[in-house]
Amino acid sequence: MSEVRVDTWGACVDFPIFDAKTRSLKKSVVGAAGGLIGANDSNVVVVEALKDINLHLELGDRIGLVGHNGAGKSTLLRLLSGIYEPTRGSCRISGRVAPVFDLGVGMDPEISGYENIIIRGMFLGMSRKEMLKRVDEIADFTELGDYLKMPLRTYSTGMRVRVALGVVTSIDPEILILDEGIGAVDAEFMKKARIRLQELVKRSGILVFASHSNEFLAQLCDRALWIDHGSIKMDGDIGDVVEAYEGPEAGRSVRKMLADTQQDKR
Numbered sequence: 001m002s003e004v005r006v007d008t009w010g011a012c013v014d015f016p017i018f019d020a021k022t023r024s025l026k027k028s029v030v031g032a033a034g035g036l037i038g039a040n041d042s043n044v045v046v047v048e049a050l051k052d053i054n055l056h057l058e059l060g061d062r063i064g065l066v067g068h069n070g071a072g073k074s075t076l077l078r079l080l081s082g083i084y085e086p087t088r089g090s091c092r093i094s095g096r097v098a099p100v101f102d103l104g105v106g107m108d109p110e111i112s113g114y115e116n117i118i119i120r121g122m123f124l125g126m127s128r129k130e131m132l133k134r135v136d137e138i139a140d141f142t143e144l145g146d147y148l149k150m151p152l153r154t155y156s157t158g159m160r161v162r163v164a165l166g167v168v169t170s171i172d173p174e175i176l177i178l179d180e181g182i183g184a185v186d187a188e189f190m191k192k193a194r195i196r197l198q199e200l201v202k203r204s205g206i207l208v209f210a211s212h213s214n215e216f217l218a219q220l221c222d223r224a225l226w227i228d229h230g231s232i233k234m235d236g237d238i239g240d241v242v243e244a245y246e247g248p249e250a251g252r253s254v255r256k257m258l259a260d261t262q263q264d265k266r
């Protein structure tokens, strides 16, 4: 692996909202949810989704993002994936990024489950040849049998998620950017999927994972960032960050889950 790392220096992301009226807004509102609302030099309303982000990630980093609704977690994931350019400051990404935001992206309802497996894998940066080698193993994992020969539009939501999860957990990313939103599968299947996710994370160079589930964060990450109104409020051990964000009980429960996960790995 050549050097895999992600760096940001004073990175800011603003969203100009051209159809909002500055007159009707109070100056720089800080609400419980959402980023700061302000106005730029041209008096256009802007949401300051990220402010002055300095982050340096290297091989082996497993970072969880916590923070209120609209804190800027998804925007940060998109910045670190190269999907958004910083409005100010800079961001440098070295390595192959697999952004997994929406499990359904890159799936075509009119083609079969098998074909979707190949296409979705290519969407995540794999070659067709690599996906052809993996398709049988992914098909086994989904337990969908002959359904995989039918068009995806005939599947239930949970069946689609099984296909998507099978593909996502089969790739070899250098930088894995995960946004939660993995639900809709039955508990038994989720157990199987989490084990595969943990294996995927082990193979990845860098992981950044945003989630509102402490349990899920503790299973995949050891470090966390608390994002608050677009800024990094705290960066540290995941137990300490969750404790500061949610209180001592949540911190204790994360530490216990971390210890259990470590034990399972042994």
Ligand SMILES: Nc1ncnc2c1ncn2[C@@H]1O[C@H](COP(=O)(O)OP(=O)(O)OP(=O)(O)O)[C@@H](O)[C@H]1O
Pocket (backbone or CB within 6 Å): 015, 033, 034, 035, 036, 047, 048, 049, 067, 068, 069, 070, 071, 072, 073, 074, 075, 076
């Ligand atoms: N495309 C966009 N256009 C305008 N504003 C946006 C856009 N995307 C995000 N924002 C704003 O940026 C801020 C941060 O949003 P973001 O989606 O990053 O939050 P989040 O921490 O992921 O929230 P949640 O936990 O609710 O998913 C919010 O105030 C949101 O309104």
